Amino acid sequence: MSDKVKQLILRVRKGDHDAFAKIVEFYKKPVYNICLRMVGIPQEAEDLAQDAFLRAYTNIDRYELDKKFSTWLYRIATNLSIDYLRRKKPAAYLDSEVPGTDGFTMYSQFSIDEPLPEERVVDQETKEWVQYEINQLPPKYRSAIILKYIEDLSLKEISEILDLPVPTVKTRIHRGREALRKRMKRSKKR
Amino acid sequence: MACSDEMRKLIGRVLDEEASISERHELEEHIQTCSNCREHYKELLSTLHLIKNIGEEPVPEFFTQKVMARLPERRVSPKMS
Numbered sequence: 001m002s003d004k005v006k007q008l009i010l011r012v013r014k015g016d017h018d019a020f021a022k023i024v025e026f027y028k029k030p031v032y033n034i035c036l037r038m039v040g041i042p043q044e045a046e047d048l049a050q051d052a053f054l055r056a057y058t059n060i061d062r063y064e065l066d067k068k069f070s071t072w073l074y075r076i077a078t079n080l081s082i083d084y085l086r087r088k089k090p091a092a093y094l095d096s097e098v099p100g101t102d103g104f105t106m107y108s109q110f111s112i113d114e115p116l117p118e119e120r121v122v123d124q125e126t127k128e129w130v131q132y133e134i135n136q137l138p139p140k141y142r143s144a145i146i147l148k149y150i151e152d153l154s155l156k157e158i159s160e161i162l163d164l165p166v167p168t169v170k171t172r173i174h175r176g177r178e179a180l181r182k183r184m185k186r187s188k189k190r
Numbered sequence: 191m192a193c194s195d196e197m198r199k200l201i202g203r204v205l206d207e208e209a210s211i212s213e214r215h216e217l218e219e220h221i222q223t224c225s226n227c228r229e230h231y232k233e234l235l236s237t238l239h240l241i242k243n244i245g246e247e248p249v250p251e252f253f254t255q256k257v258m259a260r261l262p263e264r265r266v267s268p269k270m271s
Contacts, residue, residue, distance in 0.1 A: 017261060024254045032249045046250050053257045130244045149241045174202055181230075181237045 005069050012060050024053050027070065030151060031077045037146045038081035040135040048084055052077040068157070075161045078143050085139045133183050141176030148173050193220075193227050201231050205238065 005026070011019035031052055036045035055076050056063075063072050134142060147158045159166045200217050203209040209217070221228035 017258065020261065021254055021258055024257050028249045028253050029246060032253065033246045036247055037244070042247070042250070046253070049249075049253070050257050050260065054260055054262075057261055126240065127244050130240050134241070145241065149238060150244060150246075152242075170206070173206075177205075177234060177237060177241075180241065181233045184237050184240070185233050 006065060009060060009063065009065065009069065012057070020057055023056075027073055028053075030070070031073060034074060034077045034146060034151060035081050037131070037134060037150055038078065038139070038142060039084055040131050044084065048080050049077065052080050055080070068160075071157055071160045074147070074151075074153075075163070078147070078161055082139050082143065129187070130184075133180055133187070136183060137176055137179055141172050141179060144169055144172035145176040145180070149177075193224060197224075197227055198230070201227065201234065204231075205234060 005023070008019045008023050012023065028049065032045060032049040035048040035052070036042060039045050039048065052073065056073055059076075063069065134145070137145065143162060144158060147153045147161060148155075153161070155166050155169055159169045162169060164172075197217075197220060200209065200213060200220075204214055204217050217227075217231070221231055
């Protein structure tokens with residue numbers, strides 16, 4: 001961990017709010033984006049990201065200074081997101097029929113064969129589609145995929161964040177990307 | 191028909207960047223003749239490309255201020271002034 005962050009944490013422990021504000025500024029982007037990709041809803045992600053910082057603040061004495069701070073912080077954010085997903089009702093499963101329809105599945109909404117719209121629009125649409133597909137993954141695969149491919153973290157860091165051995169992390173990444181491949185192939189975007 | 195688990199594992203190793211040069215060659219040669227594995231590999235590559243390129247969204251405005259407004263008082267001695 002950089003000395004700068006370490007100094008800030010020591011100041012936070014002495015009750016220095018300004019030092020904590022600097023930490024929030026420094027880490028808010030990855031923390032918010034982890035929560036956003038985990039839950040897929042911006043408002044919920046913002047609340048979870050705020051909660052993650054609050055939890056970090058109240059537990060700052062428990063943080064071990066010789067460990068990487070971001071790992072500890074991302075672990076809090078990931079756990080809060082997983083708890084949120086467990087609490088809320090499971091999302092409609094992709095393969096299940098939408099109630100009140102005749103053989104209509106969630107997939108069919110994403111398989112419209114139409115010409116490519118303007119590139120900028122495609123970008124946003126593609127993002128929404130990819131997020132939609134991420135949302136269909138079980139949380140345990142979702143977290144591994146997000147930390148690996150969106151946050152670009154090492155297997156070792158992911159294993160510390162998820163508190164799992166590296167081989168288990170690898171299995172989750174493999175299964176997660178295989179599940180995504182299957183879904184994305186079937187819903188084949190435009 | 192689907193190829194052996196071994197070939198799927200090899201694809202995994204290549205994607206994880208754990209494969210040796212000769213293993214990469216092995217996969218390249220294999221997918222030239224096996225359309226099944228070629229499709230599988232290409233699909234995984236494009237899936238990962240899409241995931242990696244989803245990008246980061248900007249953090250909502252006043253995020254830090256909102257967090258700071260919610261901070262509880264810590265039970266520590268006041269800072270020395």
